[in-house]
Amino acid sequence: xxxxxxxxxxxxxxxxxxxxxxxxxxxxxxxxxxxxxxxxxxxxxxxxxxxxxxxxxxxxxxxxxxxxxxxxxxxxxxxxxxxxxxxxxxxxxxxxxxxxxxxxxxxxxxxxxxxxxxxxxxxxxxxxxxxxxxxxxxxxxxxxxxxxxxxxxxxxxxxxxxxxxxxxxxxxxxxxxxxxxxxxxxxxxxxxxxxxxxxxxxxxxxxxxxxxxxxxxxxxxxxxxxxxxxxxxxxxxxxxxxxxxxxxxxxxxxxxxxxxxxxxxxxxxxxxxxxxxxxxxxxxxxxxxx
Numbered sequence: 001x002x003x004x005x006x007x008x009x010x011x012x013x014x015x016x017x018x019x020x021x022x023x024x025x026x027x028x029x030x031x032x033x034x035x036x037x038x039x040x041x042x043x044x045x046x047x048x049x050x051x052x053x054x055x056x057x058x059x060x061x062x063x064x065x066x067x068x069x070x071x072x073x074x075x076x077x078x079x080x081x082x083x084x085x086x087x088x089x090x091x092x093x094x095x096x097x098x099x100x101x102x103x104x105x106x107x108x109x110x111x112x113x114x115x116x117x118x119x120x121x122x123x124x125x126x127x128x129x130x131x132x133x134x135x136x137x138x139x140x141x142x143x144x145x146x147x148x149x150x151x152x153x154x155x156x157x158x159x160x161x162x163x164x165x166x167x168x169x170x171x172x173x174x175x176x177x178x179x180x181x182x183x184x185x186x187x188x189x190x191x192x193x194x195x196x197x198x199x200x201x202x203x204x205x206x207x208x209x210x211x212x213x214x215x216x217x218x219x220x221x222x223x224x225x226x227x228x229x230x231x232x233x234x235x236x237x238x239x240x241x242x243x244x245x246x247x248x249x250x251x252x253x254x255x256x257x258x259x260x261x262x263x264x265x266x267x268x269x270x271x272x273x274x275x276x277x278x279x280x281x282x283x284x285x286x287x288x289x290x
Contacts (some may be wrong), residue, residue, distance in 0.1 A: 009112065018042050019035040027290055039061035040071070042056070044056075050281065051083075055083070058075040082113075084114075085287055094125065109138055110140045119287070120254075125159065128163060128164035129166065144213065149167075150208045152162075154256070165184070167183045167184045171215060185263040189224045207252075209235075214245075216244060218278065221275070227248075233264050234261070
């Protein structure tokens with residue numbers, strides 16, 4: 001074994017695991033089970049009247065790098081309502097070779113309303129991350145997810161020259177796979193990450209991207225509202241409808257532009273103009289305004 005290999009193995013890695021189970025009693029959603037281990041912590045902030053339960057995930061390691069593991073399991077029980085978000089943007093720091101590994105397992109039972117709303121992930125130069133998000137739904141449940149990636153912070157004049165972003169989504173309704181998506185951006189000493197982003201088929205030089213999903217009976221009705229929101233924002237994006245799944249993705253020049261567009265899309269998602277919209281009246285978590 002080389003001296004370098006030995007030194008890589010000797011460093012301590014961060015491991016975080018969290019589990020949240022939400023149940024309903026007498027028509028009111030409540031926390032049934034909470035488990036947290038290592039650098040993964042969960043907080044329950046005060047919520048405004050009429051709003052669903054809210055859970056805020058924290059990574060006390062301050063970010064992720066090679067060999068780190070971060071796993072989150074959330075179970076929305078029958079007829080429950082809850083929003084899960086993060087305290088701040090997740091950071092993917094410089095790696096020595098191996099990726100950080102993130103796994104999210106989200107289960108939504110009958111008639112439950114689930115919102116998965118993490119803040120942005122920031123990929124730093126030479127950062128490497130492998131992430132998998134698995135969603136299991138019932139045909140009567142409603143689910144919305146909004147997720148975003150920022151390649152370096154514009155205010156700090158940061159640029160990602162090398163790195164890896166491998167992101168996979170799998171969504172199942174009643175056990176049947178209805179949505180699968182994989183995005184892999186990778187560079188090494190011979191390929192400049194910025195050159196990848198400059199390609200028109202990738203990002204056209206833009207440094208931030210967002211992906212969203214809404215699943216449920218009202219997803220088709222929300223499609224046009226989401227499209228209108230994107231057209232009114234300063235981003236390049238589109239919306240697709242496949243059965244009960246509405247998916248959108250857009251590209252932005254920087255994180256600030258991405259955040260403004262994401263807020264506009266959220267406003268469209270919670271529109272009361274859509275009949276029986278399960279997300280009507282929801283408000284952004286306060287952590288988004290900090």
